[in-house]
Amino acid sequence: MxxxxxxxxxxxxxxxxxxxxxxxxxxxxxxxxxxxxxxxxxxxxxxxxxxxxxxxxxxxxxxxxxxxxxxxxxxxxxxxxxxxxxxxxxxxxxxxxxxxxxxxxxxxxxxxxxxxxxxxxxxxxxxxxxxxxxxxxxxKPYYVDLLDLFNEVEFQTASGQMIDLITTLEGEKDLSKYSLQQHRRIVQYKTAYYSFYLPVACALVMAGENLDNHIGVKNILVDMGIYFQVQDDYLDCFGNPETIGKIGTDIEDFKCSWLVVKALEICNEEQKKVLYENYGKPDTANVAKVKALYNELNLKGVFEDYESKSYGRLVTSIEAHPSKPVQAVLKSFLGKIYKRQK
Known part of the structure; x- marks a missing residue:
């Protein structure tokens, strides 16, 4: 390597x-x-x-x-x-x-x-x-396909960035806009296409493949990209800053993080009030209250359950693919990110 x-x-x-x-x-x-x-x-x-x-x-x-x-x-x-x-x-x-x-x-x-x-x-x-x-x-016979691929992925990524920016408008901090569906949309477009699909799509095009025949591969890679971002959101709060190389600030920055949308989904009215009052505030006391609520809701356990179910679902999808070389590519990607700590 x-x-x-x-x-x-x-x-x-x-x-x-x-x-x-x-x-x-x-x-x-x-x-x-x-x-x-x-x-x-x-x-x-x-x-x-x-x-x-x-x-x-x-x-x-x-x-x-x-x-x-x-x-x-x-x-x-x-x-x-x-x-x-x-x-x-x-x-x-x-x-x-x-x-x-x-x-x-x-x-x-x-x-x-x-x-x-x-x-x-x-x-x-x-x-x-x-x-x-x-x-x-x-x-090369696939030159136009490469141009099309880069143009399309750039458009998707810029559009994902737009949804992210308009969801977290300054001065309009509104947690009611946040949902799992919205989180998925932002991540799918802003991250998954260029980070997971694009490298494999480039290899497929160079190998003479028509990308229209590989929609299933694209869907698996997008799901992998969403799983990767959920890990990122989790590590931002629960990861070791020395291991991940940064101090997480998703809570202070009012990010549409998987943790906050899961918390909103499972909390009661009293807990929701705590989130609304403290999420997106820069003060360490506010951040501590949000983290305490995450622990109270056992979001670590909720994440571990999500991780094992996602992994199982991805492995099943990959093994259903008819091509062994394509399976090898997808398994290689999954192996690099499963249970990562940074």
């Missing part, structure tokens, strides 16, 4: 070098240095799970056969397109949320001399994806 990661990072350097020499724009030294710094700060800094999953999925679709150098390069390039998409979303998301840190360092827009230039940097990141696809896939 370490070798795969270092090979993957080498492809980043090559793609970056091509983008900094793009013949469609006359770079000055200043503009080239700006873009290079912006890319290095925002693109390769995460866990790279989404990008690496493209290579992994493609290899499993090929029955585990050794990939050619060309296949490794092309799957890596597609993986990096997803990492570029992620960087574009995060740069803009941090501005919308007025965030301070991302991946243990200040958000890009918080850096001196960056500020709102970050909005345009986000647009440049998005445009880099189509440059990479043009440079390396234009001659």
């Amino acid at each position: 370490a070798d795969l990661r270092s090979a993957f990072l080498n492809v980043y350097s090559q793609l970056k070098s091509e983008l900094l020499q793009d013949p469609s724009f006359e770079f000055t030294d200043d503009s080239r240095q700006w873009v290079e710094r912006m890319l290095d700060y925002n693109v390769p800094g995460g866990k790279l799970n989404r990008g690496l999953s493209v290579i992994d999925s493609y290899r499993l679709l090929k029955d585990g056969k050794k990939l050619t150098q060309d296949e490794i390069f092309l799957t890596s390039a597609l993986g990096w397109c997803i990492e570029w998409l992620q960087a574009y979303f995060l740069v803009l998301d941090d501005i919308m949320d007025s965030s301070h840190t991302r991946r243990g360092q200040p958000c890009w827009f918080r850096l001196p001399k960056v500020g709102m230039i970050a909005v345009n940097d986000g647009v440049i990141l998005r445009n880099h994806i189509t440059r990479i696809l043009k440079n390396h896939f234009r001659g």
Whole structure:
């Protein structure tokens, strides 16, 4: 895996070098240095799970056969397109949320001399994806399918972000808007399509598959993405900050978290009153009251029950799929997230 990661990072350097020499724009030294710094700060800094999953999925679709150098390069390039998409979303998301840190360092827009230039940097990141696809896939029979796929997933993700933003409008904190159905809709569109479906869809397209024949695979991956986000919501409150790498703030931020929608579903009127009075308040005393209520409602037990039922349901769906290589891809994804602690 370490070798795969270092090979993957080498492809980043090559793609970056091509983008900094793009013949469609006359770079000055200043503009080239700006873009290079912006890319290095925002693109390769995460866990790279989404990008690496493209290579992994493609290899499993090929029955585990050794990939050619060309296949490794092309799957890596597609993986990096997803990492570029992620960087574009995060740069803009941090501005919308007025965030301070991302991946243990200040958000890009918080850096001196960056500020709102970050909005345009986000647009440049998005445009880099189509440059990479043009440079390396234009001659492929599936080129248009890749463009369609990235355009569709970007639209779905931006629409999910919109539902999230308008559900948590400043000054309109209203818990009655929150429900399991609303939580599912936000997560499905904002996270599941680009984090779970897109890496596998890229591998399927490159393997010559028609995505219209794989709606079942898409549905399983979206369900997996929802399960992943429920874990995230749970860990935000009950996880160890040293393990998950951040201090959770979903309660203070009035997030439409799975925990609060489950609490609203099972609490009595008196407990509901506690939630309405304390959820979304920055004071530690308010947060403590919400957490105490979560414990009173045994949300840890409710989550554990949800986790085991979700896992069972996903395994059943995966094993019902007629293709063994596709099953292997889906089981690989599920294995990485089941009972995770971070």
